[in-house]
Amino acid sequence: MAKKLVIVESPSKSKTIEKYLGSDFKVVSSKGHIRDLSTTGQYGLGVDIENGFTPNYVAIKGKTNVIKELKKDVKDSELVYLASDPDREGEAIAWHLKDALGIKDNNYKRVLFHEITKDKVIEAINNPTVIDDNLVHSQETRRILDRIIGFRLSKLLQSKIGAKSAGRVQSVALKLIVDREREIDAFVPEEYWTIKAIFPEYEAELFKYKSDDIELKCKEDADKVLNEISDTYIVESVEKKEKNKKSKLPFTTSTLQQEASTKLGFAAKKTMSIAQKLYEGIDLGDETVGLITYMRTDSIRLSDDFIRPTMAFIKENYGENYVGYVKAAKKNDNVQDAHEAIRPTSINREPNKIKQYLSNDEFKLYSMIYKRALASLMADAKVNQTTVVFDNNDYKFKTTGSILIFDGYLKVYKDYESSEDKILPEFNENGSLVTNNVESEQHFTNPPARYTEAKLIKEMEELGIGRPSTYAKTIDTIKEREYVTMEDKKFKPTSIGIETTDKLQEFFSDLINVEYTRDMEEDLDKIAEGKAVWNLVLDEFYKLFEPRVKEAFSDMEKKSPETTGEKCPECGSDLVVRKGRYGEFVACSNYPGCKYIKREVVEVTEIMDCPECGGKIVEKPTRKGKVFYGCNNYPKCKFALWDKPTGEFCPECSKVLVEKNGKVKCSECSYEK
Numbered sequence: 001m002a003k004k005l006v007i008v009e010s011p012s013k014s015k016t017i018e019k020y021l022g023s024d025f026k027v028v029s030s031k032g033h034i035r036d037l038s039t040t041g042q043y044g045l046g047v048d049i050e051n052g053f054t055p056n057y058v059a060i061k062g063k064t065n066v067i068k069e070l071k072k073d074v075k076d077s078e079l080v081y082l083a084s085d086p087d088r089e090g091e092a093i094a095w096h097l098k099d100a101l102g103i104k105d106n107n108y109k110r111v112l113f114h115e116i117t118k119d120k121v122i123e124a125i126n127n128p129t130v131i132d133d134n135l136v137h138s139q140e141t142r143r144i145l146d147r148i149i150g151f152r153l154s155k156l157l158q159s160k161i162g163a164k165s166a167g168r169v170q171s172v173a174l175k176l177i178v179d180r181e182r183e184i185d186a187f188v189p190e191e192y193w194t195i196k197a198i199f200p201e202y203e204a205e206l207f208k209y210k211s212d213d214i215e216l217k218c219k220e221d222a223d224k225v226l227n228e229i230s231d232t233y234i235v236e237s238v239e240k241k242e243k244n245k246k247s248k249l250p251f252t253t254s255t256l257q258q259e260a261s262t263k264l265g266f267a268a269k270k271t272m273s274i275a276q277k278l279y280e281g282i283d284l285g286d287e288t289v290g291l292i293t294y295m296r297t298d299s300i301r302l303s304d305d306f307i308r309p310t311m312a313f314i315k316e317n318y319g320e321n322y323v324g325y326v327k328a329a330k331k332n333d334n335v336q337d338a339h340e341a342i343r344p345t346s347i348n349r350e351p352n353k354i355k356q357y358l359s360n361d362e363f364k365l366y367s368m369i370y371k372r373a374l375a376s377l378m379a380d381a382k383v384n385q386t387t388v389v390f391d392n393n394d395y396k397f398k399t400t401g402s403i404l405i406f407d408g409y410l411k412v413y414k415d416y417e418s419s420e421d422k423i424l425p426e427f428n429e430n431g432s433l434v435t436n437n438v439e440s441e442q443h444f445t446n447p448p449a450r451y452t453e454a455k456l457i458k459e460m461e462e463l464g465i466g467r468p469s470t471y472a473k474t475i476d477t478i479k480e481r482e483y484v485t486m487e488d489k490k491f492k493p494t495s496i497g498i499e500t501t502d503k504l505q506e507f508f509s510d511l512i513n514v515e516y517t518r519d520m521e522e523d524l525d526k527i528a529e530g531k532a533v534w535n536l537v538l539d540e541f542y543k544l545f546e547p548r549v550k551e552a553f554s555d556m557e558k559k560s561p562e563t564t565g566e567k568c569p570e571c572g573s574d575l576v577v578r579k580g581r582y583g584e585f586v587a588c589s590n591y592p593g594c595k596y597i598k599r600e601v602v603e604v605t606e607i608m609d610c611p612e613c614g615g616k617i618v619e620k621p622t623r624k625g626k627v628f629y630g631c632n633n634y635p636k637c638k639f640a641l642w643d644k645p646t647g648e649f650c651p652e653c654s655k656v657l658v659e660k661n662g663k664v665k666c667s668e669c670s671y672e673k
Helices: 011-021 064-075 088-100 118-126 133-160 170-186 219-228 253-264 268-280 304-318 360-376 410-416 453-463 468-480 495-508 514-528 534-555
Strands: 004-008 025-029 035-037 057-059 079-082 108-110 191-198 203-209 232-245 381-392 395-406 432-434 438-444 484-487 490-493 562-567 574-580 583-588 606-609 616-621 627-631 644-649 656-660 663-666
Touching: 004 011, 004 064, 011 025, 011 118, 011 268, 025 064, 035 133, 057 088, 079 088, 088 108, 088 133, 133 495, 133 514, 133 534, 170 453, 170 468, 170 490, 170 495, 170 514, 191 219, 219 438, 232 395, 253 268, 253 360, 253 453, 253 468, 268 360, 268 468, 304 360, 360 410, 453 468, 468 484, 490 495, 495 534, 514 534, 606 644
Parallel strands: 004 025, 004 079, 079 108
Antiparallel strands: 035 057, 191 203, 191 438, 203 395, 232 381, 232 432, 381 395, 484 490, 562 574, 574 583, 606 616, 616 627, 644 656, 656 663
């Protein structure tokens, strides 16, 4: 019992940290969560509702051996450091480890690694704390809420309209997309016209008549102006102003996802996956080190440990006049401020110096994070802006120009922002200019734009729906459920997505909405702060929710399955399209009286023997063309996978290995070959 044991979530992180701590420590990984709610009890919720919402936890499938190994490690250790991620979910994982592994109160410490660097890891080990029960209860409440809403509403929708799932945050995000589509459908374009005078070096646009704003709603309005103006334009005013272009705030989880989407074309899920690797540690040849701080945060705060060397770095590399100021956070009730903003762990690890150790995508994301944090502490850029107003028979035309006179933070962040000079000539007030080149142009107002990933994330954050760490998963889910399609990188709801939203609004409009979801997030925050009792919050919710569900099961009309136009060869009833776990299939409408299922004649490729019945795992298309891998004895054997099996089995849990994102991974546990 000589060694001290450190338990982290990620295997790659464990290797990095063990190098820092030396031979007195053994660092192992739980490979994420080890337990979750069971699917037993009333409605399969895994929660004893009658006894204060007591949760019933069981080992996650494939984690039994992990727990067994961890128990051995705990038994052989004098002290255990629970070092799961530094957020509410990580706090809950630490509690589960302590409980499941039988660790006593006097035999553990809780440590928080906000960045994976040697100094900070050792500092965290030397300054341990204990598990925060309030944070655990907050996360536990979130999980129970999501389980109750997810299971009850998903079962309802599956039985009534064939939708795949519903969720506390997922369904509200989908509603935003559906509501926007309806705004677009209802939009009636309005005609308007613009007029501009064209000079050799610039253009001036009509914006007022005398002192009033002017609107040209039709060609007749535009023609009237053209008939009343002359070729001569009098310079009425020339206004020159020096304006500051403020340097950007450092990244939060939300703004990182938005910027990576618009500037790099990364989906939110991809951004978070790459950021996780940058946080956990990259091999730089002579050291393995985390390149960025913890990437789940909604704070813009930067530590003095970063600010001081970065200010010195700016002064040394760019000059005194480029040194900026520390941004103060605006008051925002949704911000938890548990962590710093996302930043590089060292300003001296410049992207180009370590490019050889990073993949192309890792380099792109790290460069953007590095430059954003650096730019946030640099001086504002300065622009000379000139606005010139011309008078032509009381019609006012305007042109503007701007010249960048000091690049400030754009010195490092210009790749992510456009800043082009628009230079105007010198003007004399009351001077006159002549042009007969005047254009009128017809336009029509545009409907509101569909949401991109970046815009949806921004909207969810501003409305207080969910938390930044959940945005990527939420978006991924509504895509996987086929509630939306992507057109020009924008969300368009499918018919089943619209129907799902409509049915939920018909029966749960006061629960599945922005306001209720935001209020629930505030309740979860109160639990985390010790200002609310977790099971009382659940009780209040359940008393409102469950009667509505029962009413919906009774009153929601069941959607008839789509007929194919064919008759059942066994009983003569209509054949219909039914939805199964792994896609759609054609079967008799007289089920269960007749159990006929139409066998689709498709080309199949045998992959391996079925591990459950000995049949053959074959490649199959769903009715909509999506490929999955299932047993040829379906429906007697329902074994199926979305990812292609390799024919090999996991050495840790004995489940099938699959090809996913260019890697070989276990279909059940977190093993990666």
